[in-house]
Amino acid sequence: MRHLSTWLAALYAGLIYLFIFLPVVVLVLFSFQDGSLPVPPLNGLTLRWYEAIFSDGKLMAALGNSLLVALISSAVACVLGFLAAYAFARYTLPASGLLRGLIVAPMTVSTLIIGLGLLSILNITGLRLSLVTVGIGHVVINLPLCFAIIYASMGGHQVNIERAARDLGARDWQVMLLVTAPMLLPSILAAFFLSVTFSWDEFIVAFLLSRFDVTLPVEIWSMLRSGLDPKTNAIGSVVFLISIAFLVVMEFTVFRKTGKSS
């Protein structure tokens, strides 16, 4: 009886993982398809499609754009999130509970709505669609996340440390830059890398707010319109690999930092 339930549990867990990862496995597998259709049967293995994507200038430009937008918009979101968290944690602001809720609220709004809203604002202001507007959109999406992560790690025990810094002659910006931010580095990095991975494969806002220079997901989407092709599988695998790389880097930096701090 005991045995049976263990086996059932293992089977259940196996199915769940299969369910989650099967699409990715299939995607990666058929990116090596020796043939022009990424569907069974698997005719043989080749690196031809990878060669094709790496020599595709448009695709590589889009990949570069994506990285640029992800890194810069995440950095901006982290700085803004940190400043907001600092203000809420260290000063008594009027209606601070409400204001805090309002900062986090966009997390629950669909990116489609945010994208459309931004689009009409940009129309009104006359700002032309470009990578900058995509970046702005990603800051809007990621700021609540960065704020929430950083705010959660700001505890009362750091207050005395900041006070000591002030007592020793540090000005406000020096306290933030030399004391608070380094103390919160693990959570700031966590926020940064999470935000990078979100921005990296965000499609809707990137699609709505870009025109000539596009990010990778948008470029892939336009590739898809011309039909299935193992090339899309190959670029999809690259996207997946880079996401994993971000996560691993985050795991390492953040984990090592939190493990070390007292």
Place this chain on the structure above:
Amino acid sequence: MTADVSIRNATKVFGSFRALDDVSLDIAAGEFIVLLGPSGCGKTTLLSILGGFIEPTSGTISIGGEDMTHVSPARRPTTTMFQDYALFPHMCLRDNVGFGLRMRGMGKAERFEKAFSYLDLVGLRASSAKKPHELSGGQRQRVALARALAVDPHVLLLDEPLGALDLKLRRQMQDELKAIQKRVGTTFVHVTHDQEEAMAIADRIVVMNKGRIEDVGTPASIYMRPRSLFSAGFMGEANFLPAKVRGASGSEAEVETALGRVALPASAFVSGSPAVGKDVTLCIRPEHFRNANADVPTVSLGRGRITGSAFFGTHHRCHLAAGDAVLTAHLPQTDTPQTGAELDLRLKADSIVVLQEGV
């Protein structure tokens, strides 16, 4: 460097609560002052006012003759050593100690050299590359001291710096603190609620209660000649005996207690001269019940019966019943007090202190 401190009529009100009530105190340059009092009496509030972390509701603070009442902490010639040390967790000891100097724009080489010399002062030079989390509690405490002293404050404020240490380490750190204060000559204002710690390190003790100063003086004078019931009770054990003044002449006064009439020298009245008919309280330290030498003036409170005793190493602590009164006496360690035995309650006349408050 060092400076004197003058607190004039400092009052701090939180909402409707008076955390500090009209406190005035003068501290000489280079003095080691200990603020002593029970939890919630306003010690931290007073220290925060000195450090500039809170502003008094009314009253003034001056340091080295300059008015500091509304000056920010960074611009005061004070530094604070916090109870939880508040070290910078991401910096090595050298950078922790050098932080204040860096904020003052001192160059790297000079700053490091000075940081090393202060780490040397607290015996942690060899650990200068370590981070605070690699240190023991006592070592962190030393780093906090070095960091606070490195900027040459005129006044160092210490808020229960030894509170988190175990008893043995605490005694050791008390001696170190005292020695370091002597060496650097800075004025120290140290907060504690441990009266033994206060006696161990203070030049002068300030006894506080409910936002007010009850007593100020050297450890010996506060213990031997307390000026209030609270101060007497907080600085060690004391017997309080209600009494009424029956007669007063120039150098002597006669008081009536539940244990009979006794004649006391006028100098026993530490807080105002004796007035006939007034209710007063006799304050008697338990160790003063030891049989006084016959060649000094003594007073007798009759006899007491031992109702219980316990051995404390340095003395026997005995409970006595004398008439309706219950007293505590500390008898010499060589005695062998027996429950039920009687004791002559005789003590030196000058060991009794008369306080003008009733109990």
